[in-house]
Amino acid sequence: MARAAGIGGSFGRERTTLHAWLMLAPAMILLVAFTHYPALATIWHSFFSTPKGARPARFIGAENYAVLADDPVFWLVLKNNLIYALGTVPLSIGIALAMALWVNGRIRGKAAMRMAYFVPTVLPMIAVANLWLFFYTPDYGLIDRMTRLLFGWGPTNWIGSQETALGAMMMVAIWKEAGFFMIFYLAALQAIPPVLHEAAAVEGASRFYTFRRVTLPLLGPTTLFIAVNAVINGFRLVDHIIVMTHGGPDNATALLLTYIYDVGFRYWDTALASALTVVLLLILCLLAAAQFLLMGRRTHYR
Amino acid sequence: MSFASHPDDAIRLADVRKQFGDTAALAGVSLKAKPGSFVVLLGPSGCGKSTLLRVLAGLEQATSGTIELSGRDVSRLPPAQRGISMVFQSYALFPHLSVAENIVFGLKARGVPAADRAARLKDAAALVGLGHLLERRPSQLSGGQQQRVALARAIVAQAPICLMDEPLSNLDAKLRNEMRREIRALQQRLKLTMVYVTHDQAEAMSMADQVVLMRDGHVEQDASPAELYARPATRFAATFIGTPPMSLVRLTAGEGGAVLEGAPGHVLAPAQAAGQWLGVRPEEIVLSDAEGLPAGIAGAEFLGGETVLSCVIGTGTQVLQVRVPGLCALPVGTPVRLRLPQTLHLFDDATGRRIEDFPSNLASPFSSKDNATCR
Structure with missing residues (x-):
């Protein structure tokens, strides 16, 4: 003890520094190896050609991006993903809010309801996909049985035909996501003091007016958080597509991420996949920034 | 019967009950x-x-009973x-x-035209002294200022009846006294009918025209502050009002009338009062050197302007x-002698x-000139 203190000075400080680095190392190694380096490497690789056999990668500038611009599948995939995001984001948020308002009210079996809505969140996406494969089965699947019973429709190949496949995939995503977002809305709703609603009632505000002028603005920060997450999921959540359709039929359900997977790991054109990834990253960055700028300014934080 | 027959009363409750499961929060309240x-x-x-x-x-539905407001x-x-x-x-x-939006929230919800709204906002804000803070958010205001916003929001509605639920309980003592006077002045100026919970x-004694003292869901006494102080209707009312509240002691039978245990020679009430309770306001008892009820000091509490002495009567325990x-x-x-x-x-x-x-002149043996121990 005395010797360590006596030596003190620079040796002690060096040791502290060493300890600090050792403590940091596990997390840092993981972060650098699996997040920072791949991200930077992806951008780097997107400016090179794909190495093939004896031919090493060489710098080709923006050629990969030019190839993408000429690729009709890329534009189809981009369009699909846009429809997918535009459909799933507002719908899952809207349904989440409606469900939260519903189970936050005075209804019987509130706890059971909340749990029922949350179940899809707990299930792994692979399990969900298999569940829905059954729902969508032509003729004897749940959906076809219901449409036959209600409207007298014949059998429909929901995920096998180009017109309905993307919609069917969106449906699964919404079903999976709404329950998760509901939990956030429910927590936010319960954080609003009930006395505010009483004050509004005394002041003569109708239920709709109170919702529009009091509840909704106070849910602002939650909505922003959920919206950012929903948009990211709109580009990220494709597990069920891989399981159910593989992007088919004829790329009708192919999204950016499934296309990246195909290009990178089925055609092994890793450079083009890198370029695609950069495009996806750019889109997500732009959307997140736009959301914070547009909504953030009008959001009330407590 | 119910509508035009009581045009004089702003508020009229008849046997209002409120049941929460097994417990009766209100057990038949009537008041005017x-x-x-x-x-x-x-x-x-x-x-x-x-x-x-x-x-x-x-905000709650009464389980039974009728509520008439303004007839x-x-x-x-x-x-x-x-x-x-409220x-x-x-x-x-x-x-x-913002403060301004908070104040006119109800007017907007009720569809009052914008020009009218602006005029009423200006009046209400001026009344409570908020004119310079209208653009602020509530979180940027002090507790007292938030209180004023709530007041302004209540005033601007121009409702004939204003309800207040312990509005001053979150303020410090100094501000509380100030707001107490302001609320009273405002109420008189606007001729509001105020129902104020505290x-x-x-607060009750200094602000009220009418105090409704409640206990366990029923009205214990409904009277003016002066009446409540001078003639408490029940033992509970007696011990609730006053600082310190009225002292209550049990009378026992003694020679010549009812006496206190431990002081047999001092008849305080007629014989039939034995077994009942005697109430005396601490501020009305005088310490005396020569005559009066014999007692011993059991404790003294110095409060600045005054001292509250606890005195045990005679050889007893009361x-x-x-x-x-x-x-x-x-x-x-x-x-000491009391x-x-x-x-x-x-x-x-x-x-x-x-x-x-109760013939109060029985207390005459103690009415001679005082000769106080403390000066």
């Missing part, structure tokens, strides 16, 4: 209030005063149609709206509190109610 009067609902926590206010506001039966109407405004204990300001008897001006630090065990006032209060042991025909 004149227009422009300041009614205070007073009582300890859990007595049902806040529930009564919420039932009046329509209209509003028992089944929602809060918005009852012609009331100030909540926590102020219930909308955190995302557990603070000083305690009378005595309030004397200034510092009077008598050591424990000091023998001269009781002319006005004694007698309460029935079984019912707790005041016994009215």
Whole structure:
């Protein structure tokens, strides 16, 4: 003890520094190896050609991006993903809010309801996909049985035909996501003091007016958080597509991420996949920034 | 019968009950209030005063009974149609709206034209002294300023009846006194009928025209502050009002009339009063050197302007509190004599109610000139 203190000075400080680095190392190694380096490497690789056999990668500038611009599948995939995001984001948020308002009210079996809505969140996406494969089965699947019973429709190949496949995939995503977002809305709703609603009632505000002028603005920060997450999921959540359709039929359900997977790991054109990834990253960055700028300014934080 | 027959009353409750499961929060409350009067609902926590206010506001439905406001039966109407405004204990300001938007929230919801709205906002803000803070958010205001916003929001509605639920309980003592005067002045200026809930008897006594003292869901006494102090209707009313409250001692049978245990020679009431309770206000007892009820000091509490002495009567165990001006630090065990006032209060042991025909002149043996121990 005395010797360590006596030596003190620079040796002690060096040791502290060493300890600090050792403590940091596990997390840092993981972060650098699996997040920072791949991200930077992806951008780097997107400016090179794909190495093939004896031919090493060489710098080709923006050629990969030019190839993408000429690729009709890329534009189809981009369009699909846009429809997918535009459909799933507002719908899952809207349904989440409606469900939260519903189970936050005075209804019987509130706890059971909340749990029922949350179940899809707990299930792994692979399990969900298999569940829905059954729902969508032509003729004897749940959906076809219901449409036959209600409207007298014949059998429909929901995920096998180009017109309905993307919609069917969106449906699964919404079903999976709404329950998760509901939990956030429910927590936010319960954080609003009930006395505010009483004050509004005394002041003569109708239920709709109170919702529009009091509840909704106070849910602002939650909505922003959920919206950012929903948009990211709109580009990220494709597990069920891989399981159910593989992007088919004829790329009708192919999204950016499934296309990246195909290009990178089925055609092994890793450079083009890198370029695609950069495009996806750019889109997500732009959307997140736009959301914070547009909504953030009008959001009330407590 | 119910509508035009009581045009004089701003508030009229008939046998209002509120049941929460097995517990009766309100066990049949009836009361009346004149227009422009300041009614205070007073009582300890859990007595049902806040529930009564919420039932009046329509935030809770009464289980039974009728509520008439300004001559209209509003028992089944929602809060918005009852012609009331309300100030909540926590102020219930909308955190995302500016002060101005908070104040005119109700006017906007009711579709009052913008020009009218602006004029009324200006008036209300000026009345409570908020003119320079209209653009602020509630979180940027002090507690007192938030209180004023809540007041302005209540005033701007121009409802004839204003309900307040412990509005000053979140303010510090100095601000509380200031707001107390302001609210009273505002109420008189605008001729509002005010129903004000508090557990603070000083607030009740200083502001009210009419104090409704509640306990366990029923009205214990409904009277003016002066009446409540001078003639408490029950033992509970006697011990709730006053700082320190009225001392209650049990009378026992003695020679020549009812006496206190431990002081057999001092007849305080007629013989039939034995077994009942005697109430004496501490500020009306005078310390005396020569004559009066024999007692011993059991404790002294110095409060600045006055001292509250606890005195054990004679050789017994019962305690009378005595309030004397200034510092009077008598050591424990000091023998003293207590001269009781002319006005004694007698309460029935079984019912707790005041016994009215009590001949107070029996207390005459103690009415000679005082000779106080403390000066």
